Amino acid sequence: MANAVVSQSGGPTGVINASLVGVIEEAKKHPGIDKIYGAVHAVRGMVQEDFVDLTDADPAMLEIVAVSPSSALGSSRDKPDAEYCEKILAIFKKWDIRYFFYIGGNDSANTCKIINDMAIEIGYDLKAFHVPKTVDNDLRTTDHCPGYGTAAKFVACALMGDDLDNRALPGVKIDVIMGRDAGWLTAATALAIERPDDGPHLIYLPERPIKIEDMVAQVKEVYDRFGRCVIAVSESIRDTDGVGFSKKSKEDSEVDSHGNVQLSGSGALADFLAEKIKTGTGIGRVRADTFGYLQRSFAGLQSDTDVDEARRCGRQAVIYSKEHQSGSVAMKRVSNGADYSVDLFLTDLCNVAEHTKELLDEYINEAGNGVTDAFIEYVSPLAGKMPQTEYLGNLPKVTK
C-alpha cells in the first residue's frame, strides 16, 4: 500500500473537475492505494507540500465538484525544470507517494514525463499518468480532448444568440474565440448554424493565414448578400506574413512563464479587426466582442458527453496504473452520429507532451473561411444536445 497524488494544471475547463472526481472514485477502489492526496495549485503545491486529503471526501460533495467549472484543486502555470522535478520526487518519497495522476494539457503531459523519467533513473517506483484536458482540443493522439465539448457548446450557444441579435439589429459582428495555436474551438461556432442564412457566416482560423484586405472583402460580400455579417475569429489568426493579428494590434504582449503570448482578456484584436472592417467596407454598424474566460469557466453549462468522458478518463488513468508504469489516457472514436461512442486507450506520454495538433485540413473549407460537413459530424456529438431557435422576420411578407 502506498499513497496517490492527483492534481490539475494549466488553464481550467468546464469538466476538468469531472476527471478529478473520476480519479478519486477509482483510486478509492484501488487495492494498492492508501491515501489520496490532492496537490493544491499543481506542481507548486507538490513542492510546497500543500496537500489536502481526498480519501474520505463526501461522495455527495464530489458530485457537486464534478459539475463545477474551473480547477477545484487550483492550478499553476509553472513549467518545472529538472531541479523543480527533483524537489517534487523528494516530496513524493517523504509522503510515500507512488501514484501520480496529473490532469492537464501538453505541458502537463511533459511535466508528467520528466518526473516519470527521473523516477526511473533514480529507481523510485512511481506510476505516472496524464489525464488530458484542454478547451483548445489541440492534444495529439486522442480523437478529442475532455473540456473541448463543453467549450464548444458554450461558443456555439453564444454564436446562436449573437446571430439572432445580429438579425434583430443588423450590421457586422465580430466574435473573438479562444485557441492558442489551433482553430478547433473557433471552428465549433459553426454548430450555431441552424438555417442557411445563419451566422457565423465567416470563420477565421490560425491554420489559414489571411491578408486583412481579403478578410474585409469577404465580409463585404456577405454583407451585400444578407444585409449583415457575423464572423468568428480565432484569437491566434495570423497574416500571410506569419505574424499574428493579435501581435499586430498590440504594442507589447504579455508573456506567461511558458513563453506563451497572453491573448485572452483584452479587446485589442477585436477592436483592431472592427476598425479595419469599418474603414474598409464603410459599413456603419460594426461591433466586436471577445469572449474571454467565460469560454472555459462558466457555471451551469456542460456538454453531457464531455462530462461523462472526462470522468471516464480520470477513472481509466487509475485502472491503467494497476498494470502499467506510465502513460496518457486517450480516446478513439469507434462509432459516430446517433451511435457515437469512444474507446479509451493508453498512449506513451511522449505522444502527448509538448507538441500540439492543428485543426485537420479535411475540416476546413476550400475558401479557408469556414468548416466542412465532416467537421460538423466530428464535433456534434462532443458538444451534445444544442438548443433550438426560431426567427420570424423571415416569414413571407403580407401584401395589401
Next chain:
Amino acid sequence: MANAVVSQSGGPTGVINASLVGVIEEAKKHPGIDKIYGAVHAVRGMVQEDFVDLTDADPAMLEIVAVSPSSALGSSRDKPDAEYCEKILAIFKKWDIRYFFYIGGNDSANTCKIINDMAIEIGYDLKAFHVPKTVDNDLRTTDHCPGYGTAAKFVACALMGDDLDNRALPGVKIDVIMGRDAGWLTAATALAIERPDDGPHLIYLPERPIKIEDMVAQVKEVYDRFGRCVIAVSESIRDTDGVGFSKKSKEDSEVDSHGNVQLSGSGALADFLAEKIKTGTGIGRVRADTFGYLQRSFAGLQSDTDVDEARRCGRQAVIYSKEHQSGSVAMKRVSNGADYSVDLFLTDLCNVAEHTKELLDEYINEAGNGVTDAFIEYVSPLAGKMPQTEYLGNLPKVTK
C-alpha cells in the same frame, strides 16, 4: 373585428420572445381581433409595411420562439418623431390596425405614448399597449422588468465560473457588465457568491461615483487579504467629477503612442481599469473581460421565473386591451422568498416613458462597492435556480 400589430424594439433580451408569444396566444382568443400582424424591425417595419402574418402561427413553432433569445421580429433603434408617427398611423388605418402591442424599454413606451396621443387627437380608435423588457431593469413603476432575471442569471453564472477560475490561477480579474445608466445588472453578479471568500469581492455601480485611486486601494486591500480579487464593474461607472470612466478610457487611448483614434472599443474600459490597477498595485496578474452581447442574447439559458413572467406580461397586455385604451403592463411583488409571486397591473404610459430608474439606495452597501442582503432577497427569485459549485483548495492542509 379589426387587426392587431405586435412588434419588438430596442436591445434584445433572453425573454422578449416569450412576451411576443404571450401577445400572440392571447390575441388569438380576443373576440375583437381578426389578423395578428408582426411588424418586422419595429417602427421601421410599420412605416415600410413590412408585416408578417402570425394569426395562424404553428403553436409548436411558437414554443421554440418563446425560448429563443433576441427579438424574433427584429428590432430597431429608430426614435420616431411626430412625422414618423403620423406615417405609422396612416399605415395602421390602411391595414385596419386598431390594436398596437409594443414590447420594449422606456423609449418604446414613449413611442407607444406618442402614437396613442396622436390617435386620440385625430379620433382614430386605437388601443396602444406597452409590454416592458430590458436587461438593464431600469424601467420605472414595475417591481422589475422581463429580461432582467435571465441576464442576471447569465452574469451570475459567469462570475461564479470566473471566480473559480481566479481561485485556480489567482490574480485580479475585472469583469465589465452591461447597464446603460443603472447598476441593476452589475449588482446581480453578487448572486455568484456562495462562500464567504467568493467573488465578486467588489462591485462598482454608476450610482456610486468613485475616484480611480480609491478603486485601486480597495482592490489592493482585497488582494492582500485573499491573495486574489474579482471585481464586477458596470460599463457606465463614473468618476466623482461625473465623467464616465468609459469616456476617460477613450481619451486615454487617443493619446497612446500609436496616435490612432480607436473605435468605441469593446475592451477599452476593461483595459483602462486593468492598466490603472496593475500600475497602481504592482500586482502581476491582472486580467479583464467585457461580457458584451452574450449577456442579452445567449441561446439555451433562461431564468424560469423570467420566461414565465415575460409571457404573462404579453398575454396581459392583450387582456387589458379589452377594457382599457392604453397603458404599460407592470409587476408588483406580492410575496417574496420561497413563496415569491407577482401581480400584474396597468400603469399609464407616461409612468414608464423616457425616464429610467436607478438601483435603489437600500440595495447598495455603505462602502458603495457591493450590495446589501435586501438586494439579494430582491434579485434571487428573478434569476431563479442557480448552479451550485465546490472548491477543494480550501480544505484543511495535511501535515507530515
